[in-house]
Amino acid sequence: MSFFKKIMVLMFVLLLPVIFLYSYSYQTSVQVIQNEIEDSSIRQLNFFLSQVENTAAQLALHSITLSNESGEYGVREISQLDQISSYVARIKTRKTIEEKLLLFSSSSSWRNNISVYSPISNIALSTYPVIEYKLPELQEQLITKWIFEPKDNRSTEDRFSWYTTDPPSARNDLSTANLVVETSFSTDNLRNMLDDFMTNRKGNPFFYRNGFEPIMNRKGNPEHITELVRYFQDHQPVISGSHDQVMISGKPYMVSSVPSNALGWTLIDFVPLDEVLSPMYKSRNLFFSVIIVLIILGTAISFVLYRNVQMPIRELINNVQKLKRGDYSARLSNQPKNEFHFLFSRFNEMAAEIQELIEKVYAEKLRSREATLKQLQSQINPHFFYNCLFFIVSMSRLGENQAVEAMATNLGDYYRYTTRVEKQSSTLKEELGLVNNYLTIQQLRQQINYDIQIPPEMLDLPIPRLLLQPLVENAIIHGLEPLVGEGRITIYMEMSVSSINIVVEDNGVGMTDIQLKELRRTCSQPLTEEMGCGVWNVHQRLIYMYGDESGLLLDHSELGGVKAVLSMRRDVAVHV
Known part of the structure; x- marks a missing residue:
């Protein structure tokens, strides 16, 4: 990993824990604030609902008090009102009862109405602003509890009503009751209290009961309440003391509810979380802005x-x-x-000093190679020279002057070529002339036939001096001399895309696989005093001149002897 990548990784490693810790702290803070808002909302709803239920309980108490009142001009006198003989006394009693009803009604902070009805006398008195009061049809489960009644001919407003019978056992059969007392209050009282409740809050409280229009405040957003009511048509309101988050108009709201056992309705309030948590959102946005800047x-x-x-x-x-x-x-x-x-x-x-030193070392290496080549060449020449001198001495003693002349002529041409050490390269044509001189000399000594097949266009190919002669000499000494019969040497050329190969084959006694393997290994080893130097010199010179992919290849020949291949890299051979 590079230095730059390490810096980038280190920067993110430092930022990630900060982001993680802040995110955890932010989520914890938001959760604490939400819990606090939820608890506060529940406490406020409970307090508000207790005020509503206490006021409603006072009104219900009026109904019970009136139903139990007795004595002169008491409410119970309505059951005997038609039995009073004096018209003046009857009117006075009636007016006294009506004033008492108005007194009880005005004692509450809510706008309300109180009515009394006597099934015995079939007389009804009420604070309702109507000409004639009629008692609605009641069922047993609707007595001594608050019931919601929509507006009708008795009242132009929706209301909650409380009915009390005297005696209480008459609730099963109203015809046996001495007195029925009705206390009711308008839903406007609840709206007024909801409006006051919203004065210092961000919520939108209302009363809800399935199947009825909600009792809404006048300051909130009725569209949001309507949308929430539609939501409650498919989902029951949350139970008391719990909360729910609802999306209204694409924004999250926290919904809290408290059921009223007295009224039978549920007080619901919903608060926009975005407005409540806006300080936290600002802090979060500021933090991430700082992180982005960092x-x-x-x-x-x-x-x-x-x-x-x-x-x-x-x-x-x-x-x-x-x-x-x-x-x-x-x-x-x-x-x-x-x-x-x-x-x-x-x-x-x-780098400049290294280049200068390398160039010096390379130049020294080239001079060393040149000296090595001259030394190798000097090693090859004496080996052949001694054999020729011995032949001349032998032929001279036998009086074979023609053979001596032929040997001397070819030997002279041979050494004229080999003694020019100032020039380390030659052409294939010159090398073949040297080989021809050598084979002619050998033909004077023994029965040897040879065949040279080289394309004329390749005769000008530049090659190092004295490459072919050692191979021909080895073929004669090790292959043809032990052979009984006529010996044969063939020299030809093979070319491929990457190399130029000059092949020397003989029909001599050949070599075993083990001998060939050992000879190949010897050619790759450093020269020692125990090993011959002819084949080793050729192989090493090829590597020196043409690189590691070149060299001397040895194998069995189809003629019966050994096949020696001078392999030279083509791209180097043409530029030598």
């Missing part, structure tokens, strides 16, 4: 480090790799105006 600054700093540190290091590494691959001309062209300037300058000086 990331941008960190990226900018990383880019500066990348440009002033990473790029010079990368350029330095690339040039070191060039030196490793053998390109000693590598130089650092960019010269930064910082600490790398000194390093780059010293690197260029070091």
Whole structure:
């Protein structure tokens, strides 16, 4: 991993824990605030509902008090009102009862109405502003409890009513009751209290009961309440003390509810979470804005480090790799105006010195190779020279002057070619002339036939001197001399896309697989005093001149002897 990548990873490693810890802290804070808002909302709803139920309980108590009142001009006198003989006394009693009903009604802060009805006398008195009061049809389960009644001919407003019978046992049969007392209050009282409840709050409270229109406040958003009511048609309101989050108009709202056992309705309030949590949202946005700024600054700093540190290091590494691959001309062209300037300058000086030293060593190596080639050439010539001298001496003693002349002529041509050591390269044509002289000399000594098949266009091919003669000499000495009968040597050329091969084959006694394997191994080993130097010299000179992919290849010949192949890289051979 590069230095720049490490810096980037380190920056993110430092930022990630901060982001994680803040996110955890933010979620915890939001959860605490939500819980506090939920608890506060429940407490406020419970307090508000207790006020509503206490006021309603006072009104219900009026009904019970009136149903139990007795004595002169008491409410119970309504059952005997038709039995009073005096008209004046009857009117006075009636007016007294009505005033008492108004007194009880005005004692409450709510606008309400109280009515009394006597099934015995069939007389009804009420504070309702109507000409004639009629008692509605009641069922047993609707007595002594608050019931919701929509507006009708008795009242133009929706209301809650409470009915009390005297005696209480008459609730099963109203015809046996002495008195029925009705207390009712308008839903406007609840709306007024909801409006006051909203004065210092962000909620939108209302009373809800399935199957009825909600009792809404006048300051909130009725559209949101309507949408929430539609939501409750498919989902029951949350139970008391719990909460739910509902999406209204695409925004989250926290919904709280408290059921009223007295009224039979549920007080529901919903608060927009975005407004309540807006300070937390601002803090969150500010934090992430700071994080983004830090990331941008960190990226900018990383880019500066990348440009002033990473790029010079990368350029330095690339040039070191060039030196490793053998390109000693590598130089650092960019010269930064910082600490790398000194390093780059010293690197260029070091590379220049290394290149100079390598060139000197290479020149010394070339001179060493040239000296080695001359030494190898001098090793080859005496070996052949001694054999020829012995032949001349032998023929001279026998009086074979023609053979001596032929030997001397070919030997002279041979040494005229081999003694020119100032020139280390030759052509294939000249090398073949030398081989022809050598084979002619050998024909004077024994029965040998030879065949040279080289394309004329390849005769000008440049090759090192004295490559073919040692192979021909080995073929004669080790292959043909032990052979009984006529010997044969064939020289021809094979070419491929990558190499040029000159093949020397003989029909001599040949070699076993083990001998061939040992000879191949010997050619690749350093020269020792125990081994012959002819074949080894040829192989090593080919490697010197044409590289490791060239060399001397040895194998069995189809003629019966050994097949020696001089393999030279084609791209190098044509430029030697």
